[in-house]
Amino acid sequence: MATEDGKIPDSSAPEGTAPGDSVPGATVPAKAAPAESPQDVQAADVALDTAGGLHEPSLVPVSSQSGDVGHKQGNVLQQIMMGSGFVSILAVVVALVLGGLLIASTDSDVARTAGYFFGRPSDFLGALWSAMTSSYVALFQGAVFNPRQGFLPLLETMTVATPLICAALGVALAFRAGLFNIGAQGQVIISATAAAYAGFAWHLPSVVHLIVVIVMGIVGGAIWGAIAGVLKARTGAHEVIVTIMLNYIALFFLDFLLNTPAFRRPGENTPISPRIDESAAYPPLIPGSRLHFGFIVVVLLTIAVWWLLNRSTIGFEFRAVGANPAAARTAGVKVPLAMILAMAFAGALAGFGGVAQVAGTEKVLTGGIAAQIGFDSITVALLGRSTPWGTFFAGLLFGAFRAGAVQMQIQTGTPIDIVLVVQSLIVLFIAAPPLIRSIFGLNPGRKKNKPARPARRSAVATATGGAK
Amino acid sequence: MSAATTAPRPPASGSAIATAERPPLKVPIALSTLSLIALVFFGLLGPGQTAEMRISDPGDAWMLPDLLIPGQAGGIVLGVLLLAMAAYSVYLWTRGERSPKWLPIVFTAVFVFALLVWIVAGARQPSISLAGLIAGSVTLAVPLVFGSLSGVLCERVGVINIAIEGQLLGGAFTAALVATITGSPYIGLLAAAGAGALVSMVLAVFSIKYLVNQIIVGVVLNVLVSGLTGFLFGTLMVPNKAQFNTPGRLDILPIPLLADIPIIGPILFRQSIAGYLMYIAVAVVWFALFKTRWGLRVRAVGEHPQAADTLGVNVNATRFWNVTLGGAIAGIGGAIFTLVTIDSFTKEISGGRGFIALAALIFGRWNPIGAFLASLLFGFAYNLQSILGIIGTPVPSQFMAMLPYLVTIFAVAGVVGRSRPPAASGIPYVKG
Numbered sequence: 001m002a003t004e005d006g007k008i009p010d011s012s013a014p015e016g017t018a019p020g021d022s023v024p025g026a027t028v029p030a031k032a033a034p035a036e037s038p039q040d041v042q043a044a045d046v047a048l049d050t051a052g053g054l055h056e057p058s059l060v061p062v063s064s065q066s067g068d069v070g071h072k073q074g075n076v077l078q079q080i081m082m083g084s085g086f087v088s089i090l091a092v093v094v095a096l097v098l099g100g101l102l103i104a105s106t107d108s109d110v111a112r113t114a115g116y117f118f119g120r121p122s123d124f125l126g127a128l129w130s131a132m133t134s135s136y137v138a139l140f141q142g143a144v145f146n147p148r149q150g151f152l153p154l155l156e157t158m159t160v161a162t163p164l165i166c167a168a169l170g171v172a173l174a175f176r177a178g179l180f181n182i183g184a185q186g187q188v189i190i191s192a193t194a195a196a197y198a199g200f201a202w203h204l205p206s207v208v209h210l211i212v213v214i215v216m217g218i219v220g221g222a223i224w225g226a227i228a229g230v231l232k233a234r235t236g237a238h239e240v241i242v243t244i245m246l247n248y249i250a251l252f253f254l255d256f257l258l259n260t261p262a263f264r265r266p267g268e269n270t271p272i273s274p275r276i277d278e279s280a281a282y283p284p285l286i287p288g289s290r291l292h293f294g295f296i297v298v299v300l301l302t303i304a305v306w307w308l309l310n311r312s313t314i315g316f317e318f319r320a321v322g323a324n325p326a327a328a329r330t331a332g333v334k335v336p337l338a339m340i341l342a343m344a345f346a347g348a349l350a351g352f353g354g355v356a357q358v359a360g361t362e363k364v365l366t367g368g369i370a371a372q373i374g375f376d377s378i379t380v381a382l383l384g385r386s387t388p389w390g391t392f393f394a395g396l397l398f399g400a401f402r403a404g405a406v407q408m409q410i411q412t413g414t415p416i417d418i419v420l421v422v423q424s425l426i427v428l429f430i431a432a433p434p435l436i437r438s439i440f441g442l443n444p445g446r447k448k449n450k451p452a453r454p455a456r457r458s459a460v461a462t463a464t465g466g467a468k
Numbered sequence: 469m470s471a472a473t474t475a476p477r478p479p480a481s482g483s484a485i486a487t488a489e490r491p492p493l494k495v496p497i498a499l500s501t502l503s504l505i506a507l508v509f510f511g512l513l514g515p516g517q518t519a520e521m522r523i524s525d526p527g528d529a530w531m532l533p534d535l536l537i538p539g540q541a542g543g544i545v546l547g548v549l550l551l552a553m554a555a556y557s558v559y560l561w562t563r564g565e566r567s568p569k570w571l572p573i574v575f576t577a578v579f580v581f582a583l584l585v586w587i588v589a590g591a592r593q594p595s596i597s598l599a600g601l602i603a604g605s606v607t608l609a610v611p612l613v614f615g616s617l618s619g620v621l622c623e624r625v626g627v628i629n630i631a632i633e634g635q636l637l638g639g640a641f642t643a644a645l646v647a648t649i650t651g652s653p654y655i656g657l658l659a660a661a662g663a664g665a666l667v668s669m670v671l672a673v674f675s676i677k678y679l680v681n682q683i684i685v686g687v688v689l690n691v692l693v694s695g696l697t698g699f700l701f702g703t704l705m706v707p708n709k710a711q712f713n714t715p716g717r718l719d720i721l722p723i724p725l726l727a728d729i730p731i732i733g734p735i736l737f738r739q740s741i742a743g744y745l746m747y748i749a750v751a752v753v754w755f756a757l758f759k760t761r762w763g764l765r766v767r768a769v770g771e772h773p774q775a776a777d778t779l780g781v782n783v784n785a786t787r788f789w790n791v792t793l794g795g796a797i798a799g800i801g802g803a804i805f806t807l808v809t810i811d812s813f814t815k816e817i818s819g820g821r822g823f824i825a826l827a828a829l830i831f832g833r834w835n836p837i838g839a840f841l842a843s844l845l846f847g848f849a850y851n852l853q854s855i856l857g858i859i860g861t862p863v864p865s866q867f868m869a870m871l872p873y874l875v876t877i878f879a880v881a882g883v884v885g886r887s888r889p890p891a892a893s894g895i896p897y898v899k900g
Contacts, residue, residue, distance in 0.1 A: 102696075106703040180683050237880040238889075240630070240683055241830060244823050245873035256866035378687055415702030417815075420695025424688045431685065432678035 088383070090436050091429035092397075099422040100132030103414055107131035135414040142407020143400035153403060155289035159361060161399025162294045163188065163353035167377035168395050169305050170225070170349030172386040176309060177342035178322035183228055183243025185374025186250035187221040187347045191354030193254055194220030196365035197263070199276030199358060209279040210359065217355035218348045224250065225347020226340055233336035239343070247374065255367055263365070273365035282360040294356035298392075301352060306388040308345075318342050350374070376402070382427045398423060496561045499554035499575055507547030510582045514543035515590035521598040523730055535598065539589025546582035550575065573841065580848065587852075591859040601851060603734045607809070609847025611636060611818070613746050614801025615825025616832065616839035617753050618664070621794035622671075623834055624757060625787050626770040626892040630686025631671050633822025634693035635664040635795050639802025641697040644705075644813035647715030653807045656715055657742065657800060660807075664799020665792050667693060672791040676784050679896045690822070698815050705813060718742055718807045740808050742800060749797060754836040766790060770890035773897040783897045801825075824850075827876035834889060846872040 104110045110131050113124040143157045167184040174181035195217035204212060224246060231237040257263045258271035265274045282292040309315040320328040321338045329335050357369055380398050384390030401423065405416040429436045519542065521535040553575050557567045588594050615632045622629035642663035647656025671689055675682040705713040718740035726737040736747075757763035766786060768776040773783045805817045824846050831845075832838025853868040 102699065106700070182683075182687065231877070231881045235881045237877070240628075241826070241880050242877055245827065245877050248820065248823070248873045249870050252866040252870045256864050259864070259866075375691065379691065382684060382688075415699050417695045417698030417702060420691050421699060422695075424692035424695060427688045428674065428685070428692070431680040431688070432674055435678060 087433045087436055088385075088430055090440060091426050094429055094436060094439060095422050095425035096136065097132075098425055099418055100136065102421060103135050103418060104128050104131040135408055135412045135418070138408040138411040138414075139401070139404035141404070141411075143404030152289060153407070155286055155291045157396065157400040157403040158295050159290045159292070159399075160403045161395045162292075162298050162360065163356040163373050164376055164380055164399055164402075165298050165392055165395030166301060166353035166356060167350040167373050168380035168384065168391045169301060169388060170221075170346035170353075171377050171381035172384060172388065172391045173305060173309070173318070173349060174225075174342055174346040175381060175386040176315075176322050177318040177338060178325065179229070179232070179339060179342055179346075180240050181225070181228070181243055181343065181346045182240055182378060183225065183246050183374070184346075184350045184353075184377045185370055186243065186247035187224045187350035188354040188357070188370040188374050189247075189250040189254050190224040191217040191221035191347075191351035192358045192365060192369045193257060193354075195351075195355045196273055196276060196358045196369075199280035200274040200365075201262070203277060204279065206279040209277060210282070213276070213280045213359055214352075214355050217358070218351040221351025221354060222344045222348040225350065226344040229340035229343025232343070233339045251367075254365075254369075258365070258367060265364075271367055275364050276358060280359060281363060282356070290361060292356075292360040294352075294360040297352060297356070301349065302388045302392045305349070309388065314338075314341065350377070353377070376423070379423050379427045383430060385430075492566075493561065495567045495572065496554065496557040499550075499557050499567075499572070502575075502579060503547065503550035503554040506550050506579060506582050507544065510586040511540065511543035511545075511547040514586060515539040517589045517591075517594045519585050519589040520595040521588070522595070522600075523598050537585050537589070539585065539594075542585045542589070543582060546578060546585065550578055550582065553578070576845070580845070584852070587856065587861050587863060588859065590863075591856075591861040593859045596855060596859060599731050599734065601855060602731060602848075604851040604855075605844065605848040606735045607847075608850045609843045610743060610746050610808070611801040611804045611821055612825045612828055612843035612847055613750065613840050614804070615798050615822055616829040616843055617749055617836060618668075618794035618798035618801070619826055619829035620753065620757075620832075620834060620836050620839055621766075621797065622668075622791050623829070623893050624770045624890055625766050625790040626773060626890060626895065626897070627672070627675055627787055627791050628682045628686065628894045629668075629671065629791070629794060630683055630826070631667060631689040631693075631822075632798055632825050633818055633820065634686075634690040635667045635798035636802035636805070636818040636822045636825070637690075637697055637816070638663040638667045638693045639799030640805040640817050641700070641802075641813055642799070643803035644713055644715045644806040645700075647807060648712050651716075653716050653718045654741070656807055657718065657803050660799040660803035661796040662799065664802060665796040668791050668793075668795020668798075669788075671795070672788045675896060676787055676791075679898070682894055682896075694816065697813075701813060701815055709812075713812050715806055715811055715813075717811050742804055742808055745800065749800075750836050750840045753797075757836065767890070770892055773892050773895075777897070777899065783899075787897070798822075798825075824872050827872055830889075831876055831879045845875075 104127075107127070109127040110124070113120075113127045117124045142153055144154050145151050146153060167188055170187065171181050171184050195213045198213045198216040199209075202209070202212065228237075228239045228242040228246060231242050232239045255271065258273065263273050265272050282294045282297075285291045285293060285295060307315075309319065317328065317333045317338050318341075320331065320333055321335050321342070325335050328338070353373055354370070357371075357373070358365060362369060376398055377395075380394045381391055383397070384392070384394035401419045405419045408414050408418075409416050517539050519537045519539055521537070523533075523535055553571060557571060560567055588596055615636055618635060619629050619632055639660035643653075643656040643660035645656075646659035647653045650656070667689060671682070671685050674680045674685040701713075720738060720740055721744070723737040727733045729737070755763075757766060765776065765781045768779075769781060769783050769786045776786075777783050802818065806813045825843065828842035828846055829839045832840070832842040849868055849871045853865045856863060856865045856868055
């Protein structure tokens with residue numbers, strides 16, 4: 001294993017000079033090279049991801065993990081157009097347009113003007129445009145800037161994004177280790193419960209109290225995450241199933257606790273806990289907004305996760321296990337231990353999200369403390385392609401959706417659920433780059449490569465070093 | 469059944485031979501532990517009251533006397549019975565034989581009954597209607613059965629279906645919408661199947677054509693359907709309830725005479741068309757999967773797609789149509805929410821039932837009949853949870869609600885017998 005350069009050796013990927021790869025230099029014009037069609041690229045990637053169909057595809061495509069995976073992509077312009085960043089932006093645009101069409105389709109003005117579309121199409125198009133844009137303008141005003149409040153909404157966006165990014169970092173970390181952590185919701189719930197209990201039941205001096213609350217939250221989340229890791233490592237129980245079940249168990253457990261005297265606020269009939277002490281809360285960052293110190297913690301966490309994944313031994317082991325468990329085992333990585341640790345780390349990161357909710361935003365524990373954070377965090381991590389900074393910015397984007405949607409519903413009456421539609425469409429499109437490229441006609445060489453079948457086969461052969 | 473399921477699969481029959489020499493100790497140990505728990509907690513430490521279980525409703529044709537079970541004595545008797553079954557299992561193990569398949573099922577049924585006696589006898593008001601409890605459980609289990617059948621069809625062909633929740637929700641919404649617009653719940657039922665199939669087709673296209681990780685597609689589809697139905701509910705149904713959200717109900721079609729049999733009459737013979745469809749679907753899916761040529765091909769694709777391809781089965785087409793069929797079945801299950809249980813759609817009406825269906829599918833070991841029985845058990849847990857609140861028991865209802873999920877974790881972790889998914893489940897097939 002070539003470990004000195006910090007790259008994961010993809011099981012059998014040649015480093016760009018495989019037999020059959022006719023282009024030694026990358027700067028040869030696309031015309032001269034038998035340009036690989038997107039299908040070839042995709043087939044090659046899949047062959048790598050599944051080790052030729054032996055195991056499930058990696059959650060993070062090999063192509064985005066490290067280095068060259070053995071296929072060339074045309075010229076510079078093409079590289080930009082095929083690049084994942086550009087496709088991500090296109091995916092967001094397409095999803096927003098589709099969401100806008102959905103909004104317009106239920107708009108009464110649009111329906112009315114469609115009735116005399118052939119008489120005066122301009123009316124219809126105007127109504128269509130205003131229906132599509134007015135909701136998004138309201139969304140933007142609620143999430144970033146409006147003349148009345150200035151940039152105050154942006155601070156709210158950052159507040160909403162704080163727990164989301166924490167949980168999404170956890171999901172992303174687990175992805176990189178090849179584990180699908182759907183359990184962020186449960187991990188947030190358990191950590192919020194533990195943190196809140198430390199916050200209202202114990203009375204400690206100022207800084208110490210906050211630290212104790214944070215530690216309680218992290219430990220709670222880490223334990224909840226590690227359960228799935230241990231079961232996966234010891235018995236092979238699929239972590240997706242276990243984490244889904246743990247989400248519900250956590251939800252009912254919280255519901256149970258909130259109905260016990262230890263957690264129920266005295267003299268209250270609804271299940272709500274006492275407020276946590278002032279000493280247990282994150283200090284506010286900017287007066288007049290809800291933004292709290294937790295956001296600084298998130299930035300530090302993002303840096304920490306980046307360092308962990310890219311610069312530390314354990315992060316390297318995580319990625320090795322994620323890319324190819326068998327190869328990692330051969331290279332001496334303790335795969336079960338890495339799985340357990342990855343899930344515990346993921347839980348701990350989600351735990352920061354629970355702490356941010358309790359000690360930062362809400363200050364009390366309720367049944368809905370985790371809101372949709374855990375579920376949103378999965379889409380955030382997918383949008384961020386499981387990289388720490390990608391996740392950070394994806395979290396800000398989805399935080400903006402969440403924060404702005406409230407304003408949108410008030411102003412235009414568009415239900416908040418449109419945000420879910422847009423979010424899920426974004427992730428669907430990003431997950432299938434060939435789809436988004438074909439929408440924009442960005443599939444070069446498709447027509448030239450009419451006999452796609454033999455080409456694909458050779459591409460797969462190239463990518464797997466000729467081993468079929 | 470066991471011979472039919474294992475015979476065509478070389479790996480499975482091979483392991484059966486291997487384990488014949490050394491049968492696993494898991495089942496005897498699990499049964500012994502559970503029976504001791506039952507004997508000690510339900511029996512020796514059992515409640516002193518007498519549990520009263522009403523079997524007949526006052527309006528029934530044949531009246532049966534109420535079942536009166538003293539809490540402590542009943543617990544001891546049932547505990548001893550459970551212990552005897554555990555002992556039989558241990559005895560079989562010492563002779564090097566596996567426990568027969570019916571043993572865990574009967575054991576579970578008796579254990580659940582002992583649990584029920586313990587709960588009822590310990591309640592403030594130790595009286596429940598057994599008939600109502602069972603009928604309610606079946607009613608709650610119907611969407612679960614359809615959902616888990618969808619999962620069986622998808623996973624048997626090698627596609628993981630996390631989107632059951634989305635298929636149920638999509639079916640529920642479409643059923644309400646179409647039934648209101650057309651004025652016929654039956655057309656609504658058909659449309660629900662179409663909607664479920666549509667959700668499934670998206671899953672199939674993304675996972676088969678674009679080779680996206682199936683779990684990712686499933687998770688995202690659930691969010692998408694939840695968002696779409698929530699949005700359309702808010703913009704269409706809330707302002708115009710009469711126009712878009714008054715579907716009416718499917719008629720209950722009792723079968724004369726048979727419907728009057730106590731307990732099993734209402735369950736089997738006093739159902740809506742969807743209820744009868746459920747029994748038919750379970751039988752048909754089981755027969756088709758294990759007794760027909762089509763089923764053999766489907767299972768081959770799910771276990772070893774390369775081999776199936778070599779023998780001329782079109783792997784990806786088989787997968788596509790199976791996943792679509794599964795979605796249609798789940799869609800019918802979703803229609804139950806809006807056409808049978810209540811007669812209108814509300815946001816998130818499926819309420820996580822798709823994930824319980826997933827749990828039932830795993831607990832039922834990817835077998836239609838197993839999934840059916842597991843769905844019944846989970847439906848029972850669901851129903852008991854609401855009844856617990858009414859009769860006032862010492863057991864918090866939240867723990868009852870957790871039960872299906874806990875049981876599933878134990879099942880996948882192999883504590884009570886190993887659940888093994890089809891070998892190629894989750895792996896896309898790239899020819900070449």
